[in-house]
Amino acid sequence: xxxxxxxxxxxxxxxxxxxxxxxxxxxxxxxxxxxxxxxxxxxxxxxxxxxxxxxxxxxxxxxxxxxxxxxxxxxxxxxxxxxxxxxxxxxxxxxxxxxxxxxxxxxxxxxxxxxxxxxxxxxxxxxxxxxxxxxxxxxxxxxxxxxxxxxxxxxxxxxxxxxxxxxxxxxxxxxxxxxxxxxxxxxxxxxxxxxxxxxxxxxxxxxxxxxxxxxxxxxxxxxxxxxxxxxxxxxxxxxxxxxxxxxxxxxxxxxxxxxxxxxxxxxxxxxxxxxxxxxxxxxxxxxxxxxxxxxxxxxxxxxxxxxxxxxxxxxxxxxxxxxxxxxxxxxxxxxxxxxxxxxxxxxxxxxxxxxxxxxxxxxxxxxxxxxxxxxxxxxxxxxxxxxxxxx
Amino acid sequence: xxxxxxxxxxxxxxxxxxxxxxxxxxxxxxxxxxxxxxxxxxxxxxxxxxxxxxxxxxxxxxxxxxxxxxxxxxxxxxxxxxxxxxxxxxxxxxxxxxxxxxxxxxxxxxxxxxxxxxxxxxxxxxxxxxxxxxxxxxxxxxxxxxxxxxxxxxxxxxxxxxxxxxxxxxxxxxxxxxxxxxxxxxxxxxxxxxxxxxxxxxxxxxxxxxxxxxxxxxxxxxxxxxxxxxxxxxxxxxxxxxxxxxxxxxxxxxxxxxxxxxxxxxxxxxxxxxxxxxxxxxxxxxxxxxxxxxxxxxxxxxxxxxxxxxxxxxxxxxxxxxxxxxxxxxxxxxxxxxxxxxxxxxxxxxxxxxxxxxxxxxxxxxxxxxxxxxxxxxxxxxxxxxxxxxxxxxxxxxxxxxxxxxxxxxxxxxxxxxxxxxxxxxxxxxxxxxxxxxxxxxxxxxxxxxxx
Numbered sequence: 001x002x003x004x005x006x007x008x009x010x011x012x013x014x015x016x017x018x019x020x021x022x023x024x025x026x027x028x029x030x031x032x033x034x035x036x037x038x039x040x041x042x043x044x045x046x047x048x049x050x051x052x053x054x055x056x057x058x059x060x061x062x063x064x065x066x067x068x069x070x071x072x073x074x075x076x077x078x079x080x081x082x083x084x085x086x087x088x089x090x091x092x093x094x095x096x097x098x099x100x101x102x103x104x105x106x107x108x109x110x111x112x113x114x115x116x117x118x119x120x121x122x123x124x125x126x127x128x129x130x131x132x133x134x135x136x137x138x139x140x141x142x143x144x145x146x147x148x149x150x151x152x153x154x155x156x157x158x159x160x161x162x163x164x165x166x167x168x169x170x171x172x173x174x175x176x177x178x179x180x181x182x183x184x185x186x187x188x189x190x191x192x193x194x195x196x197x198x199x200x201x202x203x204x205x206x207x208x209x210x211x212x213x214x215x216x217x218x219x220x221x222x223x224x225x226x227x228x229x230x231x232x233x234x235x236x237x238x239x240x241x242x243x244x245x246x247x248x249x250x251x252x253x254x255x256x257x258x259x260x261x262x263x264x265x266x267x268x269x270x271x272x273x274x275x276x277x278x279x280x281x282x283x284x285x286x287x288x289x290x291x292x293x294x295x296x297x298x299x300x301x302x303x304x305x306x307x308x309x310x311x312x313x314x315x316x317x318x319x320x321x322x323x324x325x326x327x328x329x330x331x332x333x334x335x336x337x338x339x340x341x342x343x344x345x346x347x348x349x350x351x352x353x354x355x356x357x358x359x360x361x362x363x364x365x366x367x368x369x370x371x372x373x374x375x376x377x378x379x380x381x382x383x384x385x386x387x388x389x390x391x
Numbered sequence: 392x393x394x395x396x397x398x399x400x401x402x403x404x405x406x407x408x409x410x411x412x413x414x415x416x417x418x419x420x421x422x423x424x425x426x427x428x429x430x431x432x433x434x435x436x437x438x439x440x441x442x443x444x445x446x447x448x449x450x451x452x453x454x455x456x457x458x459x460x461x462x463x464x465x466x467x468x469x470x471x472x473x474x475x476x477x478x479x480x481x482x483x484x485x486x487x488x489x490x491x492x493x494x495x496x497x498x499x500x501x502x503x504x505x506x507x508x509x510x511x512x513x514x515x516x517x518x519x520x521x522x523x524x525x526x527x528x529x530x531x532x533x534x535x536x537x538x539x540x541x542x543x544x545x546x547x548x549x550x551x552x553x554x555x556x557x558x559x560x561x562x563x564x565x566x567x568x569x570x571x572x573x574x575x576x577x578x579x580x581x582x583x584x585x586x587x588x589x590x591x592x593x594x595x596x597x598x599x600x601x602x603x604x605x606x607x608x609x610x611x612x613x614x615x616x617x618x619x620x621x622x623x624x625x626x627x628x629x630x631x632x633x634x635x636x637x638x639x640x641x642x643x644x645x646x647x648x649x650x651x652x653x654x655x656x657x658x659x660x661x662x663x664x665x666x667x668x669x670x671x672x673x674x675x676x677x678x679x680x681x682x683x684x685x686x687x688x689x690x691x692x693x694x695x696x697x698x699x700x701x702x703x704x705x706x707x708x709x710x711x712x713x714x715x716x717x718x719x720x721x722x723x724x725x726x727x728x729x730x731x732x733x734x735x736x737x738x739x740x741x742x743x744x745x746x747x748x749x750x751x752x753x754x755x756x757x758x759x760x761x762x763x764x765x766x767x768x769x770x771x772x773x774x775x776x777x778x779x780x781x782x783x784x785x786x787x788x789x790x791x792x793x794x795x796x797x798x799x800x801x802x803x804x805x806x807x808x809x810x811x812x813x814x815x816x817x818x819x820x821x822x823x824x825x826x827x828x829x830x831x832x833x834x835x836x837x838x839x840x841x842x843x
Contacts, residue, residue, distance in 0.1 A: 073666035073674075136676050138653075138689075252663075313651055315672055315688045 005046055010060075013268045020031045026360050028127050034200040035275020036353065047276060054270030058123050058331070059239045060263035063221045065126055065144065071193050074244055076205045077145040084142075084308030085149035091300040093118040093157070103289050107240070112340045114349045115157055117297050119150040121330020122236060123270060124356060128363045129327070139322040142312045146304070152182055153238045154332050161339055181231040189224070189241040197248040199346060204249040220246055256371020270331075276333055278349040285343050294354050300328040301359075316377075318387070320370035328359025395459045396757065397422065397484075399445035399475045400466035401432045404490065404518070404726075408463060409438050409751035411603035412757060414832070420454045437703075445475050448482075456482045461757055465490045465749070473512060480511025488514040488753055492633070510817045514756050518749040525743050525788065527720050530642070530695050533621040533720040534613050536599065536740050539766040541777040541827045542806040543622045548576075548603045548775050548827070549613070550768065552740070555596050557599075565590030573604025574813050576801045576829035577773055585772050587831060588798050601768070603803025603827055605811045621719050624651055627693040629686075630700035631656030632663050634724065634745075635737050638697060639665075639672045653689055658663070687716065695720040703730045710739050759785075763825070767832070775803070775829050778842055782822040786841045792816030797837050800830035 014028035035050075042050075069077075105113065125143055129135040135144075156178050157191040207213055228238025246255060284290065302323040309319030329352050337348035345377035362369070380384050394413050396407045397549070401423030409419045409432070421439040422445040423429040429442035443450040447467065450594040450770070456462060462479035464472035469491045486768040489512045528538045559567045564575055570610060577594065579585050586592065593598055602612060614620060623719035626642060629633045631654050640785035642650045646702035652672040656662050662676045677686050686709075690696055703726055710723040714737070723730065723742040734742045751774075755765035764777040780787050786794045791802060791814050805812040807826035812818065830838060 070663070070667045072668065072670065076670055079671070138675055143672075155733070176514075280484075297737060313653070315692050317688050 005043075006049070009046070009050070009269075010265075013272070017268070026128060026364055028124060028131075028268075028271045029357060029360050031271035032353075032356060035272040036278065037275075038272075039276040039278075042276060047273070050269045050273040050276065053266050053272040054268075055235075057263055057266030057268070058223055058270045059221070059235060060259055061123060061131075062127055062236045062240045063243045064256060064263060066240040066245075067247050067255055069144070069240075069244055070247045071244055072189060074148075077141060078148075079262065080312050081142075081145035081149055082313055084146060084160070084304065085153070086149065086222045087308060088229055088304050089118065089153060091304060092297070095300060096296065098164055099293065099296065103286070109340070109344055111161055112336060112344060112348070113293065115161055115336035116329065116333040116351060117293065118157065118336075119154055119329065119332040120147065120264070120301060120326045121328045121332070121356060121359070122147045122151060123267075123274075124328045124330050124360060125326070125363070127267070127271075128328075128360060132364065134321075137318070137321075138314055139309060139318045139325070142309055142318075142322055143325060145312075146308065147238075148240065150332070151234050151240070152186075154183070154234060158332075158335060161336060167310075178232060181233055185231060185233055185238065185241065186227055189245055191211055193245040201249045201251075204246075204251045205254075208251050208254040213255075216234050217246060217255050217259065257275055259284075270284040274331060274334065275353075278353055280346055280349055283343075283346070284350060290347060290350060294351060294358075297329065297351070297355050298327045298358060317370050317374050318352050321366045322372050324366035324369045325363045326359070327355055327362055329355045395457045396420070396461045397451065397454050397456055397479070398464065399451075399462070399464045399472070400490075401425070401440070401581050402465065402467065402751075403430050403726075403746035404749045405463075406432065407746060408434065408465070408753060409436050411750065411754055411832075413438050415835070417757070420459075420550075421433055422450055422454050426573055434708070440529045446471055448478055451475070451478055451482065456484060461486045461488070463488045463753055463757075465753070469493050473510070476513075477511040480663065482549045486513050486756060487511060488516065490516050490749060490753075491519060492518060514753075516749055516752050518745050519633040520637050521748050521752050522634050522724065522743055523641055524701075525644075525748055526634075526638055526697055527641045529722050529741060530626060530697075530720065530741075531648070531728065532609075532613075533695065534617050534619070535624050537601075537768060539764075539775060540806075541764055541775075542811075542825055545606060545811060546603065546804050546806060546827050547606045547609055548601060548766070548829070549609060550577075550599055550601045551613070551616055553594055553596055553598045553600055557594075558615050559594050559600075560596055561593065563591050563593055564588050568592070569602075569615060570608040572608040572813060573612050574600050574776075574801075574803055574809065575600050576603050576803045577601035577768075585831070587773075587801050587829065601773075601775075601829065603829060604813065605804070613813065620678075621694070623695040623720055624649075625693045626650050626652050626695045626697065627689050627718075628652065628654045629696065629698045629706075630654075630724075631658070632699070632701055634699040634701075635697075636665060636668065638699070639669055643669065643671045650786045653693075655686060655689065671795040680791050687712065688805045690718060693718050695722070697722045699724040701726070702746045703727050707733055707737075710734070710742075711737055714739060772833070773829065773831050774835055774840075775827065777825065777827050780820055780822055780824045780826060784822075784842050787822045789820055790816065791818050791820065794820065794841065795842060797834050800828055800838065803827045803829050 011035060013031065017027040017036055020027040020030045083387060092116040096117040097110045100110035100113045102277045125147055128142065129140050134140045160175055221239050223240035224242035225235040229235050305323035305326045306319045309322040314322060337345050340348065395418045397420050398408055399422045401421045405421060409421050413419050420436055420441060421432055422441045422443060423432060424444050426442055429440050430441045441450060441454045456479055462476060464475035466472055472489040472491060476489045479487045521563045529535065529595065532538050532549065535551050537550040539548045557793065558757045575588060578588050578594060581597040604612065617671045628638055635654055638653050639654050642652050654665060654672050655675045656665065657678045659676055662674050665674045672673055690713050696718045698709040700706055706723045707730060710721050713721045721739055721741055723739060725742040725744045751765065751767040755762060758765060762776055762778045768774065802814050804827045805814050807821065
């Protein structure tokens, strides 16, 4: 291992972050673009290293998120999010699949396209929420709820598609099995949180400042993530649940302070790896259809953000902000795309990069867009807003 | 009969209690530790003030605890209030009442394994919970400026301002087209005068009328009065302290209606705690004193806004903002009576006063006889009480018109078993009847003569 490469990459991260902040563009775009640009020159070793470090970064991001969602709060959100989550599956996976079928693509290709279009990028969304200081707003809570729902559905979908790609048939048993595992992991987490970690409150708070506490905290995080992976579930779901469990000790802020710096150093590697992992091996197939899917992908997420936001209980403007903040696809789409042939991988790669870039830019300017759209809606349909006045 | 009442704590609640009880010719002694407050009490009230520490038995003895009929502890400190009641109980006081603000403190009493009797506290009043209950009632019946339930929720009193749309102006009360089962028991005229009306009086636009009746007909009566029915679904609560939290819990657990509740709290740590405790409420972290975009956005889409930030000025500004944003129902918490005129000036008449509510809840326990409920009106010159007609009383067996009740009182309804009766002159009062009586405060004490 040549450590000089790590030094160079970190220096590039620093320069890119600094520069992008100066020109008011989200820095994570810089990491993704760096990954795309350097994918042809970096060695396999660097690629694997970025993957490993980045994985730790993304896991810590989800762990920190979980730390701020106590069990009761999470149950409160889940009560309101399931309807929106179901709509998300229908509009993004279902309609994309149907469009692909209508345009004459094969069953497996259509399923892959539906899978790639389904989930918003959790990592990009959470990082953007953090960067724009909107993580504690009502729509921030809504987005987190939806992402968690997607992270629960995603492994089921991956298992379904992997089974289909290997055996050419859909295994009903396999889907039931993975659904049971998801339920079991969540139930186990609730039990551990209620009967285990609530009782550790005194212990954790007493020793929070001691040097062994980061070890304890990270041990819990990785053990539960490992358990999730062992059960063929998402490690991100596992590590998020670990955060939820530890939040029952009421020491989230203290734990946050020693995990945050590690996350800040490791997370850029994830976005770098994400950019580098997107494949552009061969020419683009069906460019017109690709454009249609990108447009639908952005519109469908807008519908989910807006309509879902209203169902969830957000205000008009809050729903509009959510509508402009969910378009970006990411890591989950990359995993699904990898199941296809080179032609399909390139098709999906372009889809992911374009939605990620447009999604991040939209996210950044969502409050401004929401305000403009709201004013226009109010002028065009005054009846809808009869009860909504301005100061 | 004169009862000696010892009040420990001369704050707003203690002062209100003392004023009310002394007006009813009870002998009141206030124990207040703060010399400045004690001096002010001596100046303002016609009661004996002992300027000393109420936690001391010698002080209580000096205040006459050994001859007291009632001891009320309403200092700012829950533990002190409980301790005073324990000492009073040991000194042989028949009725002890403690204000306990911390809801956990209240449940702790049960957790100790001792009964209230063993601890020595007969009645525990939680002001924040009482206030939250009061607000919740107002949200269920948004047209009403005041609302009170009696007879286990079967009878209600509603106060509402008469508008031009109403169908009841211009009639004498005996001809008013109100549905059977309810009656107008009080009218506050635009000029501020207050009457307990007779059948010949008329209602005018701008009057505030007080109706009592069967809950089943009150919606119909409300429609005749307003020609509109407001249903509150989206509730925004500003302030996540005990009142806000308790109100959200009450609304969450309401079996009749599904409220969509949003609670805005400026303290991040309180938000975290609320998220651990509330199961359906959306808790938002926002600085309501800055009136940020978040608050305006949330408030503009609410059916009801409840401002319980604990700070009068913030509550007033938020209530005005709610009014401007077109919120249908606004309920504001008032902690200092001096701000009443501000609400009146800006036209917000739905404000609730924690101290008054606490005082009135306590006053119920100071009444003799079988008083089940006592509710004082916001105007402070009338009250509604629910009592049972004892077998031995003068009124039992008499017709209403022959009972010689004093002027200034009216029996709103009689609950007799399953029956709810709006009485007329010939209605005979029976022992065990549950009466809901509207009376001017100045004559309410005289009722003891009729019903004891």
